[in-house]
Amino acid sequence: MIKVYFEMGLIYSDILRALAQYHQTVISERHLKRILKGMGLSRRKDYSDINDVIRFVEHQLNESGKQHGYRWMAQKCKVSGLKSTQEEVRIILRMLDPAGTQQRKGRRLLRRSYISKGPNFLWHFDSYDKLKRFGFCINGCVDGFSRYIVWLNCYITSSNPRVVGSYFMEAISSLGGCPLVIRGDLGTENVFVRLFQRYLRRNDNDNRAGEKSYLEGPSTANQRIEYMWNFLRRECTDFWICLFRDIEAAGDFDGGFLDVGLLQYCFMHLVQRDLDAILETWNSHRIRQVHNSRSPSGRPLILYSLPGLYGTHDYICQVSDADVELCKQECTFRQPLPCDADVFEMCSCIMNENDLDYPTSTDEALDLYRTLRRASQIFLTN
Structure with a gap:
């Protein structure tokens, strides 16, 4: 368990508290360091080759990773198995992407005061529509206490309340329970989540049971998820928005049914791959302490999984x-x-006839989209 907690990113004091509280094992910090040394575990040794880190950062800068700051990029390196310091990553980014580094320096965010009592006390969920006109509908949910992302999904629609309801029920099935309260906006796409939450909490006898277990209000007041959308725009979706707008500006996208379907066919799995990476990296990154905030600092995964700490x-x-x-x-x-x-079916036929491979990168997807668009016009004409 010491190895597990160490690899999860817990500091020495948190590891000791977790051992004492969850495993009834009390040891000193000095003894903990001896155990870690004996297992060859250290955060300040055995760093990855700097060239491997540079190659990883270069690859990220060719994708939506060009939106990342050095802290997020360093955490993404860690999640990908590369061991480096934030300072190394900061210098690499400054060398490889000086314009982006300068642009990020001026960004600031003012936060309102917020408090949630514990994990699963209050969930915030909403839909993100900035990519909707291109056929990519994103829906997400964040735990208010830990800032843990519960789900972050991309699909062909976010307007169907039964689809949004399925995201909620998938999370409920995985966790074995529902939150005390969930908050959404007044959109009709949230109807089934509201019905499901109130139905599942109908027989509970706390002061938040039944009708009171679902809160609704304007999206602008849904603080946790609105911050997540702001963050997602900076770190991920701005890349896709710019890419799809460039395709449109070049005359290769008209907003019609076919073009939207072709974009979805070529890029949907890549957008979802980026969202999965955001979810994994966000849930394992460290949230810094803010002096005027009542929310705890730490890693969302630890805050969510080990609230006793x-x-x-x-x-x-x-x-x-x-x-x-x-x-x-x-x-x-x-x-x-x-x-x-x-x-x-049409795209599959064209790919089989021309012996084309499914794309694994943005450039490959872009080439395939243009190829399918030309071929589909011939296909439909015949």
Whole structure:
């Protein structure tokens, strides 16, 4: 467990507290260091080759990673198995992307005061529509206490309440319970989440049960998820917005049904791959202490998984399997097809006829999109 906690990024004092609280094992910090040394575990030794780090950063700068600051890039290196210091990554970014570094220096964010009692006390969820006109509909949910991302999904729609409801029920099934309260905006796409939450909490007897277990209000007041969208724009989606606008400016996208379907076919898995990377990296990064904030600092994954280290507990509400299955029957779950079925069949035929491979990078996806767009016009004409 010491190795597990160390690799999760806990500092010495947090490891000692976790051992004492969850494993009834009390040792000194000196002894902990001896154990770590005996296992060859150190954060200040065995750094990755600097050339490997440079190559990784270069690759990221060719994708949506060009939006990252040095702290986020350093954390992404760590998640990818590269061991480097923030200072090394800062210098590499300054050398490889001086314009982007200068641009990020001026950005500031003023935060309102916020408090949540513990993990699963309050979830914030919403849809992100900046890529919607290109056919990519993103929906996400954040735990208010830990800032842990519960889900971050991209699909062909975020307007269908049964699809948004399926995201909620997938999370409920995975966690084995629902949050004490969930907050969304007044959009019709949230209807089923509201119904499911109130139904699952109908028989509880706390002061947040039943109707009070779902809060709704304007998106601008949904602080946690709005910050996440702001962060997502900086670190990821601005890259895709610029890319798709460039395609449109070049005359290769008209906003019609076919072009939207082709974009989805070529890029949906890449956008979702980026979102998965954001989720994994965000949940393992360290949130710095803010002096005028009542929210705890630390890593979202640790804050969410080990609330006892922060003097609180998990507020998850247990639900029955029968209730979960009944709610799932009303959901429309994401299909494996990245676009409309007819567009997918046409694209598959064109790719088979021309012996084309499915793209694994942005450049490959862009080439494939243009190839399919030309070929589809011939295909439909014939």
